Amino acid sequence: MDYDEVAALRRHSPAWRLLRADHAPLVVSFLGRVFVDDNVRSLPLARLSDLLDDTLHVLNDRLGAGTFPRPAKSYLDDWAGPEAGWLRTYYPPGSDEAHVDATPALEKAVAWVRSLPQRSFIGTESRLNTAVELLRQIVVGSQADPQLRLNELLQRRAALDEEIERLRRGEVVVMEPAAVRDRYQQFAGTALGLLSDLREVEDNFRFLDRTLRERIATFDGSKGELLEEVLADRRAIAESDQGRTFRAFYDFLLSARRQEEFQQLLAQVQHLDVVAGAAEGAALDPRLRRIHHAWLEAGERTQMTVRVLSEQLRRFLDERAWLENRRVLDVLRSIESSALAVREHAAGAPGTEVDAGAPAVVLPMERPLFTPRPPLALDSTLTVRGEGGEAEDVDVAALFAQSSVDTTRLAVAVRRALQQRGQVALADVVAVAPLRQGLAEVLAYFALDDAGFERVFDPRVREQVHWDGSDGQRRRADLPRLVFVRRGAPAGAGRGGAGVGGAAAGAAAQEEGRG
Structure with a gap:
């Protein structure tokens, strides 16, 4: 990065402004605990104000009465303002109560602050293995020659056969505790980092939604031109690299089999003594116990943002159709007014009076003669007479033979x-x-x-x-x-x-x- 790029980030980045703010410790600790630690994606503004008011009361008692003199609502308004950009205030569909959500800038600032303390254990082996495995997947996956891919699979099978033979001979190699902690630390960082990435993906889709709304509001061309442009953008979102990877990630979340496998693996790993007794903070993070549920909730919010794009497009179509129908009615009224004005012209005015557009021909014998209707006798009783004149009971069971699902x-x-x-x-x-x-x-x-x-x-x-x-x-x-x-x-x-x-x-x- 060059000097100008860093200087621009210092002036415009909300995350950088947060680290330079006067009350940065309050913002990072309070908002990081509420939104990041608890993985809260939406909170009513009144509830967040109550939580901040309790926090300010405790800090003023401990640090002095004038440390934070302003009310909680005033601080939240500043943090959600355009000058800060650490909170997003909005109204959910069907609700008139303001809600608050954290921005990706807050997540980045909280993650950077948490990376500052010195860690007692830093694993490197698992990351190296992951890097090598990713390179192997890229090389093999990009090969179009079936023989090369077949050779790679044969090599992997030979390695698996060799490992199977060692296990049959009783040679079991158990992973060392340091290697277990190394891999679990990498898993924890990746799993928690996904939540931050999903918040940023949701923000990107929201930016596309805002751009679409602005384009629809200011577009002066025809409906066909705007539809072509909007649908092209919608396809570009779905077929982009970010859209494809998110769709694959969401398909994994919706797979019951893969979720059950993930839950079993996570439970087995967290019950290991070397993981349960680790002193590293990430290994004891309670969010990892239900991390897949947090992924699912974050993915659903991202999907909801994408659905807003489709709803906005449908609303635009309805509004344009209503406007065009109204314009047709205005044209018809104008034609009717012109016709009335022509009819009221004087006799000497140019024009021709027409009684009808076509002659009406009605023959005398086409009109039918009057036919009286025969009287109709109605019997509303349910009694039916048999051949001998005796009364028979009517079977009304069919009226009650209706079925309903419980x-x-x-x-x-x-x-x-x-x-x-x-x-x-x-x-x-x-x-x-x-x-x-x-x-x-x-x-x-x-x-x-x-x-x-x-x-x-x-x-x-x-x-x-x-x-x-x-x-x-x-x-x-x-x-x-x-x-x-x-x-x-x-x-x-x-x-x-x-x-x-x-x-x-x-x-x-x-x-x-x-x-």
């Missing part, structure tokens, strides 16, 4: 399945609690609304649900994937159908016989 029973089945794990797919629920009422019960699962869990849809993944029909035939429904997530664990794609179009899930189901 959603309470379905919710109980979902909650029972969520007792063992944080999320479960619809196919797993049906495997434990078979369907009794066929496709109607499948559709009821898509409309469940329960306080104990949430629904997450992924239209890009298909799954099949089977049941036995009333005729003994085996039925199958092919539909988008539905995952139930226990309350307390962040939901996936679009809560309550947010992000992935829950309304289309039922329409995509197809029922077919076994044959």
Whole structure:
């Protein structure tokens, strides 16, 4: 970096302004604890003001009454102002209460301050192995020659066969405690760094959303030109390197199998004595116990920002269509006014009076004669007379032979399945609690609304649900994937159908016989 670049960062970077601020220790410690340590992505402004007021009261008692003389709300307004840029104030959809979120600049400043203290243990071996493995993946993955890739796989298989033979001979090489701490330290840094990266990715998408809104508000061309430009930008976002890597990362979060594997590996590692008893702060960080849930929540907020782009585009289309319809009506009214003005011209004025656009021909015999209606006798009794004249009872059982799906029973089945794990797919629920009422019960699962869990849809993944029909035939429904997530664990794609179009899930189901 040259001098001018560093000088520009010193003048314009919010993170640099935070480190030079008079109350930098208060900002870093308080906001870092609330938003970074607790992984809070959104907090009501009133709640944050109460927390800061308690903190200021404790600091004034310990450091002196005049250390922080201003009220908490005044400090928060300064930190969220354009001169600082450490907090973002906004109104969530459907809410009139202001909420606050941290900016990527705050995350960067907190991470830099935390890197200043001297560490008692610094691992280097795992990072070197990671660097070499990444280079190997790049070289092998970029090879188009199948023989070269086959040779690489054969070498890896030979190494695995050699290791298997050593284990069969009883030669077990256990990783040293220092190597375990080294790798766990790298895992902790990477896992926590992902949360900061996701906040920055969300901020980048929000910047694109703001740019799109400004372009729509100031665009003077035709609707077709703007649509072409907006859709090109939308495709560029999805097909960019950042968009592709985020989509692969989010697909991993939505995979129940890979999440279960990650949870098992994390639990086994954290129960190791060398990790549980480590003195390094990162090894004891409680956020790592539920880091995958924090990833899921951060990814969902990023997905919500992307959905705002689509909603803004739809709103633009609706507004433009309404404006064009209104313009058509104005043109029609102008034509009507001109026609009335021509009709009221004097007789000597130029023009021709036309009685009708075409002659009306009506033949006398085309008109039908009057036909009186016969009287109609109505009998509202339910008694039916038999052949012998005796009264017979009417079978009204068909009026009550209506079926309804018990959603309470379905919710109980979902909650029972969520007792063992944080999320479960619809196919797993049906495997434990078979369907009794066929496709109607499948559709009821898509409309469940329960306080104990949430629904997450992924239209890009298909799954099949089977049941036995009333005729003994085996039925199958092919539909988008539905995952139930226990309350307390962040939901996936679009809560309550947010992000992935829950309304289309039922329409995509197809029922077919076994044959």
